Amino acid sequence: MKNLVVYYSMEGNTKQAADQIAHRLNADILELKTVKKMPKSNIKIFFGGMLSVLGVCPKLEPIAINPEQYDRIILGTPVWAGKPAPAIRTFLKQYNVEKKITALFTFSGGGDNEGCVQYLKEKLPNLKSTIALADRRRPMASMNDKKLEGFMEELINGQ
Ligand SMILES: Cc1cc2nc3c(=O)[nH]c(=O)nc-3n(C[C@H](O)[C@H](O)[C@H](O)COP(=O)(O)O)c2cc1C
Numbered sequence: 001m002k003n004l005v006v007y008y009s010m011e012g013n014t015k016q017a018a019d020q021i022a023h024r025l026n027a028d029i030l031e032l033k034t035v036k037k038m039p040k041s042n043i044k045i046f047f048g049g050m051l052s053v054l055g056v057c058p059k060l061e062p063i064a065i066n067p068e069q070y071d072r073i074i075l076g077t078p079v080w081a082g083k084p085a086p087a088i089r090t091f092l093k094q095y096n097v098e099k100k101i102t103a104l105f106t107f108s109g110g111g112d113n114e115g116c117v118q119y120l121k122e123k124l125p126n127l128k129s130t131i132a133l134a135d136r137r138r139p140m141a142s143m144n145d146k147k148l149e150g151f152m153e154e155l156i157n158g159q
Pocket of ligand 1: 008009010011012013014015044045046047048049077078079080081082083107108109110111112113134135136
């Protein structure tokens with residue numbers, strides 16, 4: 001089975017987990033990058049949150065592979081204003097892969113993953129495995145390794 005891990009990450013949390021999952025599953029990996037970058041200062045929370053609430057689909061940098069050629073896609077996103085990061089929305093609009101996405105991992109700063117998972121569940125009919133992880137700066141992040149381990153085991157056994 002050909003696996004692809006697709007993710008967006010602004011501050012590295014989702015990227016680190018995506019690298020770990022891809023390595024363990026021997027999967028290809030695709031980082032989504034927006035053409036317009038987010039501001040570096042604290043205004044990014046307001047600005048990014050607004051893009052998320054408004055349902056904006058930012059333009060993505062060109063993608064070198066075709067995600068539609070994979071059997072299974074594992075999707076990773078930070079929670080932005082209770083939803084997936086806007087780059088994820090663009091990805092789902094741009095490629096016909098909703099049915100291939102069976103697993104999802106989300107990162108939040110305040111434990112606000114539920115709304116984001118629900119939002120994606122409604123778009124992804126074959127979503128089976130989800131994990132909610134905490135930003136590494138939060139105390140709840142101590143649970144991340146255990147959760148990730150279970151998630152990866154589930155994906156390996158489900159092959
Ligand atoms: C624009 C923006 C909006 C965010 N909105 C939320 C939110 O609604 N709820 C929450 O728990 N965390 C929120 N966060 C925190 C991120 O989800 C969290 O820091 C995550 O670990 C970042 O992942 P990354 O390092 O892969 O970018 C937000 C962060 C940003 C930058």
